[in-house]
Amino acid sequence: MKHFVNFAVLAGMFGFVGSASAADLLAPARAPVAAPSVSGACAAARFSGFYAGVNAGGVQHASTWTDVDYDWYGGSMAHKETGGTAGVQVGYNYTFCNTLVGAEADLNWSGTKAKTGYESGYVTIAKKMEAFGTARLRAGAVLDQSLFYMTGGLAWAKTAYSWAETGDPDDSWKNIGSSRMGWVAGAGIEHALTDRISVKVEGLYMDLGKDSAKNAYGYTMQVATKATVGRIGLNYRF
Known part of the structure; x- marks a missing residue:
């Protein structure tokens, strides 16, 4: 009787093991656990590479006229x-996980122009900025789908300034500079809508230096130019 009990216990154990093994064979195979993605940790990768785009906004053109003589x-x-x-703008970004450095150049039309009467209309001062462009470096950090950046570099503008006296044309300055260079600095936020398309909001400040001219009597008029730009843009990455 004792031997029979031992045999029954052993048979039960082998039966349990066999049933478990059969169940494992019949059960569907488990999918392997996926390796963790690095895209979340390296969010700046979506802004990497060459891009081109368009922009539009507003500009405030400031000129300071100095009667030197x-x-x-x-x-x-x-x-x-x-x-x-x-x-329009073109650029290239190089990314380091969640940070970014890059370069961008743009060329823009400007619609700022005005004429001001001086000395009860005896003098007409004309001011116009027709176009401007920048070549800048960018650096910033990416949080999820948004890039927060600072930017700065060189600026150029095409301007047209004149001071016209109706009673004595020789005491006038017909053209005080037409092309000027300076520096630009600003900041912006760019948000990725997809892996290729992003929108941005950007503010720039330009100091375009001073230019001067002499009238027929040898007197000098100097004009300093500055501009502030606020704009939105759309970029496509290749």
């Missing part, structure tokens, strides 16, 4: 005009 008023007067702007 005390021909008229012996001081400075400031003028400001606002208008629209639109343009």
Whole structure:
């Protein structure tokens, strides 16, 4: 009787093991556990590479006129005009996981122009910025789908300034500079809509230096130019 009990226990154990093995064979195979993705940790990768796009917004053009030789008023007067702007940009970004460095260049039309009467209309001061462009470096950090960046570099603008006296044309300055260079700095936010398309909001400040001219009497008028730009843009990455 004792031997029979031992045999029954052993048979039960082997039966349990066999049933478990058969169940494992019949059960569907488990899918392997996927390796963790690095895209979340390296979010800047979506902004990497070459891109091109368009932009539009507003620009405030400021000019400061200085009567260097005390021909008229012996001081400075400031003028400001606002208008629209639109343009194109190209660039390249290099990414380090969640940070980014890059370079961008743009060329833009500017619609700022005005004429101001001086000395009860005896003098007409004309101011216009027709176009501007920048070549800048960018650096920033990416949080999820958004890039927060600072930017700075070189700026160029095409301007047209004149001071016309109706009673004495020789005491006028017909053209005070037409192409000027300076520096630009700003900041922006760019948001990735897809892996290739992004939108941005950007603000730039440009200091375009000073230019001067002499009239027929040898007197000098100097004009300093600055501009502030606020715009939105759309980029496509290749």
